[in-house]
Amino acid sequence: MTFQKSIRFYDTKTGSQRRFEPINPEVVSIYSCGPTVYNFAHIGNFRNFVFVDVLRRTLKLFGYDVRHVRNVTDVDDKIIRIAQENNESIKDVSSRYEEAFFEDCKYLRLEDVEYNPRATDHIDGMIDLVKRLIEKGYTYEKDGSIYFKVDKFTDYGKLSGIDLSAVRTGARVDSDEYSKEDARDFVLWKGRRNDEPYWDSDFGQGRPGWHLECSAMSRHYLGDTFDIHTGAEDLVFPHHENEIAQSEAANGREYVRYWLHCAFLNMKDQKMSKSLGNIITAKKLRDDGVNGLAVRYFLLSVHYRKPLAFSYESIDSAVTAVTRLQTFFTRIKDLADNREADDRTDFEDKLNKYKNEWFEALADDLNTAKALGSLFELVREANSLMDRQMIGWRQATAILDFLSMADSVLDVMQSDSDSGLNQEIEDLVNCRNEARKARNFEEADRIRDQLKKMGIIIEDTREGVRWRKI
RNA sequence: GGCGGCGUAGCCAAGUGGUAAGGCAGAGGUCUGCAAAACCUCCAUUCAUCGGUUCAAAUCCGAUCGCCGCCUCCA
Numbered sequence: 001m002t003f004q005k006s007i008r009f010y011d012t013k014t015g016s017q018r019r020f021e022p023i024n025p026e027v028v029s030i031y032s033c034g035p036t037v038y039n040f041a042h043i044g045n046f047r048n049f050v051f052v053d054v055l056r057r058t059l060k061l062f063g064y065d066v067r068h069v070r071n072v073t074d075v076d077d078k079i080i081r082i083a084q085e086n087n088e089s090i091k092d093v094s095s096r097y098e099e100a101f102f103e104d105c106k107y108l109r110l111e112d113v114e115y116n117p118r119a120t121d122h123i124d125g126m127i128d129l130v131k132r133l134i135e136k137g138y139t140y141e142k143d144g145s146i147y148f149k150v151d152k153f154t155d156y157g158k159l160s161g162i163d164l165s166a167v168r169t170g171a172r173v174d175s176d177e178y179s180k181e182d183a184r185d186f187v188l189w190k191g192r193r194n195d196e197p198y199w200d201s202d203f204g205q206g207r208p209g210w211h212l213e214c215s216a217m218s219r220h221y222l223g224d225t226f227d228i229h230t231g232a233e234d235l236v237f238p239h240h241e242n243e244i245a246q247s248e249a250a251n252g253r254e255y256v257r258y259w260l261h262c263a264f265l266n267m268k269d270q271k272m273s274k275s276l277g278n279i280i281t282a283k284k285l286r287d288d289g290v291n292g293l294a295v296r297y298f299l300l301s302v303h304y305r306k307p308l309a310f311s312y313e314s315i316d317s318a319v320t321a322v323t324r325l326q327t328f329f330t331r332i333k334d335l336a337d338n339r340e341a342d343d344r345t346d347f348e349d350k351l352n353k354y355k356n357e358w359f360e361a362l363a364d365d366l367n368t369a370k371a372l373g374s375l376f377e378l379v380r381e382a383n384s385l386m387d388r389q390m391i392g393w394r395q396a397t398a399i400l401d402f403l404s405m406a407d408s409v410l411d412v413m414q415s416d417s418d419s420g421l422n423q424e425i426e427d428l429v430n431c432r433n434e435a436r437k438a439r440n441f442e443e444a445d446r447i448r449d450q451l452k453k454m455g456i457i458i459e460d461t462r463e464g465v466r467w468r469k470i
Numbered sequence: 471g472g473c474g475g476c477g478u479a480g481c482c483a484a485g486u487g488g489u490a491a492g493g494c495a496g497a498g499g500u501c502u503g504c505a506a507a508a509c510c511u512c513c514a515u516u517c518a519u520c521g522g523u524u525c526a527a528a529u530c531c532g533a534u535c536g537c538c539g540c541c542u543c544c545a
Binding site: 035232264306328387 | 472473474475476481482483484485491492493494495501502503504505506507508509510537538539540541542543544545
């Protein structure tokens with residue numbers, strides 16, 4: 001690829017766009033806050049994970065390898081509470097929802113990431129981190145729990161820009177039921193309480209606080225300093241702020257070079273969130289037969305740092321848009337396979353223009369909305385030329401190469417084909433063709449209706465008969 | 471109260487100083503046995519409002535209105 005590597009990302013820490021330069025010029029290290037598996041993930045959660053998916057795919061398109069960690073939080077207050085309510089183990093709860101999460105990932109065509117560590121498999125690393133913080137004097141103990149002393153870490157607040165003096169002691173900060181010396185402090189290790197799960201450590205039995213796992217696991221897989229850390233914007237404070245504090249205090253090095261945060265998915269004007277009760281799970285859409293590619297497209301159709309409102313109207317419109325892309329992809333592919341067709345115009349410069357626009361849009365802080373805009377311009381222009389039989393197999397092949405490249409990020413143009421059904425469909429299509437040749441249109445239309453009931457749309461084109469699934 | 475974001479057509483949305491991309495919906499037309507797909511034409515003299523700067527503003531500055539987020543578990 002001749003395109004110069006010059007991706008820019010909006011970095012939360014600086015509040016501005018910065019040219020991306022990874023520590024290792026070949027391999028980008030990424031840590032993404034993953035799901036807490038206490039429930040089925042909703043599509044607001046998946047807005048974030050689709051954004052992360054676009055990030056890693058874009059980096060790969062630009063020639064980088066990625067070393068990407070996305071954790072599974074499988075121990076936390078909510079999981080424990082649900083397990084107790086249902087009289088199950090936390091493992092029962094977490095594995096149920098973890099499994100559903102990965103099914104949803106497939107539904108939305110999320111690429112596998114390199115590492116999916118579970119928090120409970122990394123307790124040792126977390127204990128080690130707390131130990132080092134204790135040694136360096138960043139902690140205190142109270143009622144068996146270990147707290148991080150925010151006062152000691154002078155850079156505290158640099159990510160979120162929060163003014164600590166504004167956080168009033170005693171106001172709304174005791175909700176985690178653990179007492180602290182200072183409202184701003186956060187818990188590293190929660191001392192064992194009655195029938196909750198616990199682990200042994202040098203500083204007593206207990207379980208890790210929420211922030212600890214990301215610091216421990218990212219260090220395990222990516223080292224003290226890594227390139228990109230992602231999450232949704234509600235994690236900026238306190239979660240990521242606390243990660244920085246504990247990691248930098250313990251390691252004495254910069255924790256993360258680029259912080260990328262995704263905006264929310266809204267229902268009406270409010271964020272989609274479990275506590276507001278306005279969620280739609282990915283599983284529900286999946287069970288309702290909503291096309292996952294349309295959902296993926298919908299989530300990609302707006303820049304990741306802008307609020308996005310969910311509606312079924314938007315999903316419907318995404319279905320149509322995705323179908324248009326898929327139809328175009330198939331048309332180009334068929335033409336590329338047809339060595340009889342010669343080029344009657346030169347499309348190379350135009351194609352290069354669209355290619356450049358595509359790369360430039362993604363390089364501009366993953367502007368998928370802009371990228372799609374120029375892609376649809378290509379669709380219209382190439383369709384128009386194909387209608388006039390101006391494009392032959394050579395140029396179709398060049399266009400197909402670009403589409404494949406674009407789809408290595410989008411991943412919506414090639415629908416899953418149900419091969420088991422194909423022979424039956426082909427037979428019916430052939431019968432209909434015979435009927436049409438015999439000008440028996442009643443029979444032809446009957447077969448067309450029959451296919452439609454099977455979810456198959458027939459298209460009689462100049463290049464021949466095509467069919468596709470609804 | 472502190473910090474941050476948003477307001478562009480019927481809906482979604484790109485555009486951060488040079489005269490409004492794109493998608494969906496809608497209207498008319500071409501093609502077709504009919505459809506479907508595709509194409510063509512039309513669809514914002516205007517970017518929440520009001521001022522200001524400038525040769526030039528959706529874009530910069532100021533004010534106003536409306537909406538949202540974080541500051542507490544959260545994607």
